[in-house]
Amino acid sequence: MFQTFETTASPDQGPPRIAALRGLMAEEGLDAVLIPRADAHQGEYVAPCDARLKWLTGFTGSAGFCAVTGTEAGLFVDGRYRVQARSETDSGTVTPVPWPETKLADWLSERLPSGAVLGFDPWLHTLREVAALRKDLGPRGITLRAIANPVDRLWQDRPAPPAEPIxxxxxxxxxxxxxxxxxxxxxxxxxxxxxxxxxxxxxxxxxxxxxxxxxxxxxxxxxxxxxxxxxxxxxxxxxxxxxxxxxxxxxxxxxxxxxxxxxxxxxxxxxxxxxxxxxxxxxxxxxxxxxxxxxxxxxxxxxLPRACKTPAEIAGARAAQLRDGAAMARFLHWLDETAPGGALTEIDVVRALEGFRRDTNALRDISFDTIAGAGEHGAIVHYRVTEATNRAVRAGELLLVDSGGQYMDGTTDITRTIAIGPPGEEERTCYTLVLKGMIAISRARFPKGVAGRDLDALARVALWMRGRDYDHGTGHGVGAYLSVHEGPQGLSRRSVVPLEPGMILSNEPGYYREGAFGIRIENLIAVREAAPLPGGDLREMLEFETLTWVPFDRRLIDTALLSDEERGWIDRYHADTVAHIAPRLDGGARDWLTAACAPLGAAAARG
Known part of the structure; x- marks a missing residue:
């Protein structure tokens, strides 16, 4: 299968490797060195030969960087990775630093004297990053020096660069x-x-x-x-x-x-x-x-031209989502029949889901390592199960499954949170608040020129009103048989690019309670022109087309927290899901889908 489960983090290797790095720093007259996650292409995912941050610290997340001084190694990670960073690194050597709340220049200036020299690899840092550091550190007497990457000098068994056929x-x-x-x-x-x-x-x-x-x-x-x-x-x-x-x-x-x-x-x-x-x-x-x-x-x-998909790419995305939606329906049917018995582990879940996607005979790869977090693991936003962390999926817990496939005609990305057995009331409340946010984005109409940052709050209002929030963006761009995370479009506080027809984005609000559970619900959506409304002005408006057709877990929906419009949207979504996906299923899976998509007023027919 595509996904493997070996433990790749090596926290115990951090202390000797960082000590060796400090030895090189002393030889080169450097007071600090930056080791980023990024490669020369600034990609979120890197080849094994470019996984320098992982080699040095043990941290396997897809974003972050380490600033190493003579006495400290600060691992800068955002809210998605803070739990993970603590678990994958040596706490006596590596200190997780909340980023971007803590600015690198402030952190360095508190630790380095005037006249200090900061080394960086010019292939791994962008023009913007270097300009900002020079601007912020120059007045504090700290200078930057471009150097050959010191990790490469220490990494004796570094893998060869990839050279697969194009x-x-x-x-x-x-x-x-x-x-x-x-x-x-x-x-x-x-x-x-x-x-x-x-x-x-x-x-x-x-x-x-x-x-x-x-x-x-x-x-x-x-x-x-x-x-x-x-x-x-x-x-x-x-x-x-x-x-x-x-x-x-x-x-x-x-x-x-x-x-x-x-x-x-x-x-x-x-x-x-x-x-x-x-x-x-x-x-x-x-x-x-x-x-x-x-x-x-x-x-x-x-x-920007890549982000605005052609009609052929949008058609391909629709086809890929239908194929993937049928695989997801078969998986969820299997999960409902199998999980209550208590014999499943997180790895079993990942293997089964990839198997259902492989059964389409169209899967080229998964679009990222499947996240299958049961119970407290669901609160680790980018959790990756390994043989060391694998645990049973137990009754009374939530299971968060975030996954996707790479097909020639499109890239998919979907998250569903599933109740294993009867859920608790707090879990139902939190799930429904997250679902309300996802619906708000799905139903949004907005003028041309609006950017993702202008819409992000719609997904959070219901959570905010209960004193809750989440530490990741609401959505990212998605490629056409390309990267599952694609810019420049997005739904987040930092996304300033106006949304345009043809852009595909994820819509994935969430809520995470460390040590207890995590909830995320995700569909893919495409920007399109909106038809004028009676009585509206002549301003050009945009809206979202839903691309993903997979049922929500009705057992987790507290209808008392929904408005009439929200209940109507869910029922229409489920009816459309049956219309799109049921013809691709047969037998028990088709019956399961029909029951899972019953109107909210109907009695739940799922275990």
Missing amino acids: AVYPDDMAGETSASKRNRLGETLAKAGHAAAALTQPDGIAWLLNIRGSDIPRNPVPLCFAILRADGTATLHCTEGQAEGLTARLGPDVAIRPKSAFLDDLAAEEGPVRLAPATAPQALADRLAEAGIAIAEDEDPCA
């Missing part, structure tokens, strides 16, 4: 040829007065060239760089041997060069060369400055 993605599924995309984006560069753009994000390059890869588990992308020019030509920089046979498919306007030639090829462009300050490594700016090439800081030209 494949062509069908134009009919993409809905637009690569030549059309390159010419369209080239015109954008020309209008901005930019001769070329450095592309560093693999999913953007895969989208632009209509290619896919398998260098990163769960993400169908090749780890590559590219240069796009204003005339629509491009150069793909990849590992030697990855692109065999690809030249003819990409055409004469796309050259293929070694990944090692990227910096020199970039420095040979006429300029100005566009660099995206939020994602381009500082190493690129340093090389261009050295060559005297003008730099234009601007957004990645692929980001």
Whole structure:
């Protein structure tokens, strides 16, 4: 199967490795060093050879960084990972730091004297990060020094970089040829007065060239760089041997060069060369400055066009969601029949769900490691079950299952929280408050120009009114057989990009009580134009199309907390789920779905 369950965190290795790092720091005259989770592509998921933060500290989460001084190692993590960080690191050596509440510059300035030197790898930090650090640390007398990554010098058995073959993605599924995309984006560069753009994000390059890869588990992308020019030509920089046979498919306007030639090829462009300050490594700016090439800081030209899916990509997403929804229905039917007996573990749940997806005969990979958290494990937002943490799924608990699949026609991501046996009243209350937030986003109508930050509060109001909240964004962008987490769109307090038709997002509010339970409910939604309402003005409005069709657990819904509109929305959603999914099922699974989607006024017919 795709997912494995070995324990990969090594807290006991943290102390000697950090001590060795401090030895290198002393040799280099460094007072502190930054070790981020990110790779040179700023990806959320990294190849084993780039998992430096995990190697150093034991922390396996997908976001965060460590600041190591002569006496402290601060692991900066956001609210999703604080429980996990404490469990995966050595408490005597690594100190979890709440981020972004605690600013790195403040933390460092409290620990380093004026005249101190902070080392950083310019391939692993963006232009924006480095500029902000220089601005914040300069007045405090702390200087930055670009260095070769010290972890790489210590990591004796570091895995080799991946070099999996690159494949062509069908134009009919993409809905637009690569030549059309390159010419369209080239015109954008020309209008901005930019001769070329450095592309560093693999999913953007895969989208632009209509290619896919398998260098990163769960993400169908090749780890590559590219240069796009204003005339629509491009150069793909990849590992030697990855692109065999690809030249003819990409055409004469796309050259293929070694990944090692990227910096020199970039420095040979006429300029100005566009660099995206939020994602381009500082190493690129340093090389261009050295060559005297003008730099234009601007957004990645692929980001927004990639986010606005073509009609073909939206159609593919709908098809993938129906296929995945049927697999989820079979899984939930199996779970309802099996779990009450008390014989299941979290690993059993993960294996079974992947099996139902594999039975579709269309699964290419899972879109991320399945989260199956029973009881207190559900409160670990990005929990990954291992052989060491695996526990039984017990009656009277909640089971949080967050999962997804990678299919050629689309990427899925769904979370359902399920009652194992009769739930408690507090659990029902919390579940219903979370469900109210998900419904509020699903029903939202909003003017063009509204961003995710303007809608995020809709998902939280019901929780806020009870003094509760959650520490993650309400939703992220989702790719089209690409990364399950895709920008620039999102539903969060930090998302300032206006929502546009064709964008696909997750809608996933939650609530977590450490040591007890976790609740999250997630559907995928697509932005579309909204039909005018009688009596409304002529302002153009947008709304969300629901893409996910999987029932909610009616046993956990307290209808007394719902408005008439919310009850009506749930009943319509369940009726549509039956209409979409039941024809894909037979026997007991179909009967289960019909019962699970009964109107809220009907007696629950589930165990």
